Amino acid sequence: MKIILERDIELCVDCVHFIANGDAPEDKPGFVERVRTLWDTSDANEPPGSHWELVVGSGEGGFSSHMCDGCNSSLGGDRYPGKALLYGPEETNASK
Ligand SMILES: [Zn+2]
Numbered sequence: 001m002k003i004i005l006e007r008d009i010e011l012c013v014d015c016v017h018f019i020a021n022g023d024a025p026e027d028k029p030g031f032v033e034r035v036r037t038l039w040d041t042s043d044a045n046e047p048p049g050s051h052w053e054l055v056v057g058s059g060e061g062g063f064s065s066h067m068c069d070g071c072n073s074s075l076g077g078d079r080y081p082g083k084a085l086l087y088g089p090e091e092t093n094a095s096k
Contacts, residue, residue: 005086010079015070019054035071049089057081
């Protein structure tokens with residue numbers, strides 16, 4: 001599979017933990033569902049069979065009052081750089 005789209009995103013600390021360790025914040029019910037829904041590819045904005053993968057980047061975070069790109073949290077707080085990678089559907093033919 002290959003990456004067909006790459007976006008720079010900013011992640012809140014909850015998203016960083018979730019992406020890095022799979023830990024969902026206990027004090028935010030519905031967090032995992034919200035992230036899954038946000039990055040779902042079945043809404044026809046992305047080609048069928050593709051999927052998003054979020055990765056935590058390197059580098060310093062900083063305070064931001066903007067929405068978190070990962071979970072849509074509107075709470076201000078530290079943001080860390082990350083990337084959203086859209087993987088294309090499995091290629092079914094070998095012709096290139
Ligand atoms: Zn977040």
